Amino acid sequence: MFSLPKNATIIEVGPRDGLQNEGKLVQTEDKLQFISALQKAGFQEMELTSFVSPKWVPQMADSKDIVAGTEKMGRQFVLTPNERGINAALESGAQSLAVFVGVSNTFNQKNINKTTQESMAALKPLVLDLKKQNVFVRACISTAFYCPFEGAISPEATIDLCREFVDWGIDELSVADTIGMASPKESYDLFTKLINEFPEVLMTAHFHDTRRMALANIVSALQAGVTRFDTSAGGLGGCPFAPGATGNVATEDVVNMLHRMDIQTGIDIDLLCTAIEKIEPYVTNPVTTGMYTLYKNRL
Template sequence: MIFPKEIEIIEVGPRDGLQNEPKQISTEQKKQLISQLYAAGIERMETVSFVNPKLVPQMADSAEIAQFCNDLGLQYIALTPNVKAIDRAIEAKVPQIAVFVGASSTFNQKNINKTTSESLIECKPIFEKAKKEDIFIRAYVSMAFTCPYEGHVSFSDVVDVCKHFIELGADEIDIGDTNGKANPKMVYERFSRLKDLFPETTFVGHFHDTQKMALENVLAAMQAGVTKFDSSIGGLGGCPFSPGATGNVSTEELVRMLTEMGCQTNLDVDQLLKISPYAKSLSSRI
């Protein structure tokens, strides 16, 4: 087996983990969570989403959270699903942005009311604006394995989205098991083929734990040469447009596994374990 010397963990709890919570979480509570994660050694974190606050009330304080992250000196990621969002991110002096497109067009339509093709077209001006400001661009390929509406997602559909992102100039591509139904064989095969097709591209693994195989899927991706993974403190998260999907792979469980295997993460496992109860207390789903 392959055990990389170093693994980068990107924390997504403050955004992906909290944005769909039905009860309002205060700005101060979010700041406290971000501060604790930063103190535990997290160097890169997805913290805000510049979406319409009427559609996602939980992210209405994104500008204030962004300023807080700037003051901390944190390398943070802001989700920017459209041109208006990237304009707000630029105004907030965000260092990194993320866009997302579903490899499953049905999921994409249910999520943002656009086909995959329409979303890819809309990405172009977002990339152009970010590149002009020298902002790092993360590109998510959602539903990259299976879909609750379409079932199996073809590898060619995943490749098409990746190819488009690469042509636009993505700095990294995040391959998402959005509904948590992937298995290690599928993960290993897809990442291996993607890395063969696009050897110069940085790929990130994003796994949900619906079938309790997120850690196993991380191991499978590592065997294919992936060394960057998203995780969420306390296993927070879940997508409202993916029925039955549970949270992301837990940061503390992932770091503990990697540490015991001798993979360096530069994160304090004990501190993460202490933060987890607070993170879970913010969620009504755990």
């Protein structure tokens, strides 16, 4: 039997990654109630919002109000694509920032109209400056396994991109299976290499459940030594720039699986499902994840 950790950290990304692709606008007050309910469920790390142009992602137009209206507890990330977003986030009082780059040039260009290396060249002085200010910075590595336009991504390309960030002093790498095509073997192989290569950096796995392999990929990542996972309550999410990508792996199903494996998360599943109930009326698609369905049927 493979060894398992006793604890794992769940980073709830529903308020940002879960809602950014939602077709109808969710009101700020409803987002804040969702976030507050998630905090009550026990989340110590959460991705709140993103400071992006509302022209491209209208759902995130209230980012300053979200940061201001959220009770400060634990580590709260905001996504920042460029210098303008970083400055706006810092002015709002955000203390933990996330930047993002796609390993795939084509994906990166369709996402932010820059090649991967153009993005890295622009981000380098910004990240170095943030680290001088002792700001916590996570790097979100998109299309780390597959790209909807280029197909399979070589592990070496992902590792090389991560190495650049590590050389800049990044605090955390969030490595994403953006379109949900990775297999458990690919998950184990890549994260084993990444952890061996960068043992001093927080390593987080981010899986989408397009082909219903996200839970298996998480088990494989656990075997490789990963103990941090991005998940989204209700399985909400997707990427507006990644055709075919469905929602993130559902937080409640991940927490249930980990608890059944005697891996503690500090998350109360019933309170987590209560938080999902608060946001479900405001999203387009019904929430049909395993644990949430069981929760509703037993009420």
